[in-house]
Amino acid sequence: MSEYRNTVPENWFVDPVRLGVPGVRRVRATDDDTLAWQADALCAQTDPEAFFPEKGGSTRDAKKICTTCEVRGECLDYALQNDERFGIWGGLSERERRKLRRRA
Ligand code: SF4
Numbered sequence: 001m002s003e004y005r006n007t008v009p010e011n012w013f014v015d016p017v018r019l020g021v022p023g024v025r026r027v028r029a030t031d032d033d034t035l036a037w038q039a040d041a042l043c044a045q046t047d048p049e050a051f052f053p054e055k056g057g058s059t060r061d062a063k064k065i066c067t068t069c070e071v072r073g074e075c076l077d078y079a080l081q082n083d084e085r086f087g088i089w090g091g092l093s094e095r096e097r098r099k100l101r102r103r104a
Pocket residue numbers: 040041042043044051065066067069070071072073075076088089090091
C-alpha cells in the first residue's frame with residue numbers, strides 16, 4: 001500500500017480547541033485521553049499537508065519538524081498502536097513504521 005494519499009485524513013487532529021490553537025481555549029488533557037499529546041504537537045502549528053504529501057512528494061520538511069517535537073514518542077506510539085497507514089507520524093513514514101513493526 002502506498003504511503004501517500006490525496007488528502008489529510010479527518011482524524012489526524014481532533015479539533016482546534018484540543019490542539020491549543022492560539023486564541024482558542026485549551027482543553028485540559030486527562031490521563032485516559034489517548035490523543036492528549038496532540039495538544040503539544042509541533043505540526044499543529046504548521047501546514048498539515050506537509051505531513052501527508054501526495055505521491056512523490058517530499059517528506060523531508062515534515063520529518064525535520066518532527067525532530068524537534070516534544071511529543072514525538074507519543075505520536076509514534078499512537079501511530080503504531082493504531083496502525084496509521086498514511087503520512088508522517090513520530091518522524092517516520094508508513095514504510096519506516098512497517099520496518100520498525102517487523103523488527104519489534
Ligand atoms: S512527531 Fe511530528 S507528526 Fe508527530 S506530533 Fe510531532 S510534529 Fe507532529
